[in-house]
Amino acid sequence: MIVAIDGPAGAGKSTVAKQLAARLGFRYLDTGAMYRALTWLALERAADLDDAEALGALAREHPISFEDEQHILIDGCDVSAEIREPRIDKVVSSVARHPQVREVMRERQRELGEHGNVVIEGRDIGTVVAPRAEVKVYLNANESERARRRIAERPGLAADALATDLRLRDERDSAQMRPAADAEQIDTTALTIDDVVARIEGLVRSRQPA
Numbered sequence: 726m727i728v729a730i731d732g733p734a735g736a737g738k739s740t741v742a743k744q745l746a747a748r749l750g751f752r753y754l755d756t757g758a759m760y761r762a763l764t765w766l767a768l769e770r771a772a773d774l775d776d777a778e779a780l781g782a783l784a785r786e787h788p789i790s791f792e793d794e795q796h797i798l799i800d801g802c803d804v805s806a807e808i809r810e811p812r813i814d815k816v817v818s819s820v821a822r823h824p825q826v827r828e829v830m831r832e833r834q835r836e837l838g839e840h841g842n843v844v845i846e847g848r849d850i851g852t853v854v855a856p857r858a859e860v861k862v863y864l865n866a867n868e869s870e871r872a873r874r875r876i877a878e879r880p881g882l883a884a885d886a887l888a889t890d891l892r893l894r895d896e897r898d899s900a901q902m903r904p905a906a907d908a909e910q911i912d913t914t915a916l917t918i919d920d921v922v923a924r925i926e927g928l929v930r931s932r933q934p935a
């Protein structure tokens with residue numbers, strides 16, 4: 726079974742998806758981490774972030790892999806820590822916007838999500854990567870709550886700069902951010918993580934064969 730969890734930055738996807746996967750005994754796939762890893766490599770190589778062909782080729786030549794689900798590797802490097810740096814936050818949507826990049830990433834995401842039960846987190850999972858996912862959820866939260874969560878995740882960084890970055894990223898990511906018509910939409914603004922996980926777990930259980 727595939728559980729697709731989509732939504733904007735700060736909606737609670739990662740925390741919810743990881744806890745849900747652990748509770749269900751499903752694998753977990755973070756597709757945002759894949760765009761971040763490619764962005765890391767593009768910056769290492771000083772690639773032109775407007776050059777869609779070059780970035781698509783870079784993605785194709787350097788397939789991303791995971792170790793223990795928590796560690797992401799590209800070009801032989803474990804970049805799990807580096808991909809969370811603000812320099813990546815700032816430009817990742819410029820890399821992710823190119824269709825040439827998305828095509829390679831989606832292909833790899835389908836391969837990685839192919840076997841067994843998996844929770845896949847991203848922006849376009851329920852719509853494009855896995856349109857036949859048995860459970861689709863679109864998480865959202867109001868802008869100030871999403872900014873508050875991002876600030877809590879990145880202690881030491883200026884709150885106003887983070888809020889501006891989040892708004893810019895929303896604008897750039899908006900092309901891929903659309904709930905699937907058959908997704909369950911959950912506003913997490915006033916909910917606890919446990920509430921959200923329990924709700925999705927209920928959906929999964931109701932769709933699992935008895």
Ligand code: DC
Binds near residue numbers: 818846850
């Ligand atoms: O979820 P995240 O913040 O780690 O995602 C990083 C970026 O990657 C985000 O700006 C949007 C992009 N992304 C995407 O375009 N499609 C996905 N399936 C996942 C992430």
